[in-house]
Each structure stands twice: as C-alpha cells, then as structure tokens.
Amino acid sequence: MKQWRVLITRPTADSAVLAALLAEHNIHSSSLPLLEIEALPETPAQRSLILNLDRYCAVIVVSKPAATLGIERVDRYWPQPPAEQHWFSVGAGTGQLLADYGLSVSWPEQGDDSEALLALPKFLETLNVDAPRVLIMRADVGRDFLSEQLIQRGVQVDFLPLYRRRLPVYPSDTLIKQIQQEQLNSLAVSSEQGLRHLIELAGDAWSNLTSLALFVPSPRVAKIAQELGAQHVIDCRGASNQALLNALTAHGAPSA
Incomplete structure (x- = not known):
C-alpha cells in the first residue's frame, strides 16, 4: 500500500516535534515552515x-x-x-x-x-x-x-x-522543487494563514498542486481551501500534532 509523504508547514521548532512523531509511525515528512513569528x-x-x-x-x-x-x-x-x-x-x-x-x-x-x-x-x-x-x-x-x-x-x-x-523568504520555486524532489503526495497546514502562505508561495504553480491531499485543522479552513481550488481536502478536526497523525492514519494515501 502506498504511504503518505507529507509536507509539514509549522514554524521550525514545531515542525521538528511533528516530524519526530510522524517518523515514529513510519510516515515520511518534509518540513517547509510557512509561519515565522x-x-x-x-x-x-x-x-x-x-x-x-x-x-x-x-x-x-x-x-x-x-x-x-x-x-x-x-x-x-x-x-x-x-x-x-x-x-x-x-x-x-x-x-x-x-x-x-x-x-x-x-x-x-x-x-x-x-x-x-x-x-x-x-x-x-x-x-x-x-x-x-x-x-x-x-x-x-x-x-x-x-x-x-x-x-x-x-x-x-x-x-x-x-x-x-510572516511568510519566511524563500526562492519562488522552493515549494514545487521540494515536493517534486521528495515525491510528496500531501500537504498539511495548521491555520488559515498557513494555507494562504502556502498558496502565496506556490504562486502560479498552485494549480498544479490542487490535486494533492491537503490536511487542514477545521471545517472552516477546509471550506476556504476548497474555495481556493484544493480538490482533496481532509479535515483533521484539530490543529494538534495528534490530530494530524490521526487523520493520516485514518485515510489511505493515494495510489498515484
């Protein structure tokens, strides 16, 4: 069965904790912080x-x-x-x-x-x-x-x-390159602002990413994501690390 390979976008320290939790459950993650405090x-x-x-x-x-x-x-x-x-x-x-x-x-x-x-x-x-x-x-x-x-x-x-x-400063092609190089099949955001930063960083490439699974923290953010073009939105029913882990384990990764 195909496994999740997820881009996590929390601030640096939070991403490290989340990545360690996902690794314990054999879920591959790649970090690209989209919120700078x-x-x-x-x-x-x-x-x-x-x-x-x-x-x-x-x-x-x-x-x-x-x-x-x-x-x-x-x-x-x-x-x-x-x-x-x-x-x-x-x-x-x-x-x-x-x-x-x-x-x-x-x-x-x-x-x-x-x-x-x-x-x-x-x-x-x-x-x-x-x-x-x-x-x-x-x-x-x-x-x-x-x-x-x-x-x-x-x-x-x-x-x-x-x-x-703030959205950290990255080269314009950072997001798409990271997704392609690590063969990621899903994206995770923990807030509406994180979602909007994701789309801002994607720029013109957002239309190429809308078919990826997108994990969001609430029905409200799920609705916004769908309105912005995301086709496969999964509501984690919470913004915690455990909520994302539960959602990843409850939903099967796409076969292609």
Missing part, C-alpha cells in the same frame, strides 16, 4: 492592559506564541498573577504552556477552534458575571469570530497583540 515591541497601551490584568474575568490565549509571549509579559509585571482569574486557550498545546506556568487554565477537550471554546461550560460560567470583560492575547491580526460573538453577548473585549506572523 516576530514578537511585537511593547507599547504603553499594551503595558496598561497587563498592569490592569485583574479587571478581566477571563483571559483567552489563542496560540502557543501568544502563550509564550503573554507569560513573559505577565511575569514582568505580576510577581503573583491574580489568584481568582480564569484563563482559557483554544487548544491543548497552548493550554499546557499556561498550566506549566501555574495559571488556572481550561480548554475544550474536543475541537481546537473558537466555536469549541464558546461551547465550553466553564467558559460560559466565567462570563456569567456583571459587566464581563475579557482580554484576548493573540497576533496583530486574526480571526474576529470569537470577539464578535462575545460582543454580541454583552462582553467587553480587549486585545493584546503580541506578535505578527
């Missing part, structure tokens, strides 16, 4: 948000980079974070970073997206206070679905942008 300088407005951390009934951290940089900010200004404060993450990887720091954090057991967080009973319970206020730690730009839903429910939302995500 650049920490943003701290502004007076951002400093004010951290100094007033205790006014928020909940803090939401949307990614591992946001968790790492957010912890650095909290550690700088709060020798002891507010004891009764509730922290939430979209995924388990992000949540574990916060938990390891000693924060009281919850995340959805099923699903790595905003929809799953909005359905989490603990999260809904935390918002059930007078004049709820939430701080969201994230990149400089991101999906607004979560904040829009919270605002509709009468929650005041503040953002703490901690980093920006």
Whole structure:
C-alpha cells in the first residue's frame, strides 16, 4: 500500500516535534515552515492592559506564541498573577504552556477552534458575571469570530497583540522543487494563514498542486481551501500534532 509523504508547514521548532512523531509511525515528512513569528515591541497601551490584568474575568490565549509571549509579559509585571482569574486557550498545546506556568487554565477537550471554546461550560460560567470583560492575547491580526460573538453577548473585549506572523523568504520555486524532489503526495497546514502562505508561495504553480491531499485543522479552513481550488481536502478536526497523525492514519494515501 502506498504511504503518505507529507509536507509539514509549522514554524521550525514545531515542525521538528511533528516530524519526530510522524517518523515514529513510519510516515515520511518534509518540513517547509510557512509561519515565522516576530514578537511585537511593547507599547504603553499594551503595558496598561497587563498592569490592569485583574479587571478581566477571563483571559483567552489563542496560540502557543501568544502563550509564550503573554507569560513573559505577565511575569514582568505580576510577581503573583491574580489568584481568582480564569484563563482559557483554544487548544491543548497552548493550554499546557499556561498550566506549566501555574495559571488556572481550561480548554475544550474536543475541537481546537473558537466555536469549541464558546461551547465550553466553564467558559460560559466565567462570563456569567456583571459587566464581563475579557482580554484576548493573540497576533496583530486574526480571526474576529470569537470577539464578535462575545460582543454580541454583552462582553467587553480587549486585545493584546503580541506578535505578527510572516511568510519566511524563500526562492519562488522552493515549494514545487521540494515536493517534486521528495515525491510528496500531501500537504498539511495548521491555520488559515498557513494555507494562504502556502498558496502565496506556490504562486502560479498552485494549480498544479490542487490535486494533492491537503490536511487542514477545521471545517472552516477546509471550506476556504476548497474555495481556493484544493480538490482533496481532509479535515483533521484539530490543529494538534495528534490530530494530524490521526487523520493520516485514518485515510489511505493515494495510489498515484
């Protein structure tokens, strides 16, 4: 039976961990990071948000980079974070970073997206206070679905942008050459931005890649991928390494 040969596109350190996991299961992978994390300088407005951390009934951290940089900010200004404060993450990887720091954090057991967080009973319970206020730690730009839903429910939302995500600089033919030289038969992205960076790097060659299997983290990203021309989209139902591994093992690789 033909085996998966997958291009993984996470940031460098995350790709190394994922590649090791896939190798343990005899799945060949090739890494081409499509997300480069650049920490943003701290502004007076951002400093004010951290100094007033205790006014928020909940803090939401949307990614591992946001968790790492957010912890650095909290550690700088709060020798002891507010004891009764509730922290939430979209995924388990992000949540574990916060938990390891000693924060009281919850995340959805099923699903790595905003929809799953909005359905989490603990999260809904935390918002059930007078004049709820939430701080969201994230990149400089991101999906607004979560904040829009919270605002509709009468929650005041503040953002703490901690980093920006960039497409690393590669020669224009890097992607297609890597796929051809390593005979890859699938691509994996972990976010909408990763998908868009993949297509941007592919350029005119994207039309030649749309027949490859494309592993994505959610139904929302799957829909976007299909609208952009991808013909064989597989929803991993999560952005974690285990979710990708589960999807790879659950679906047979193409015979040609």
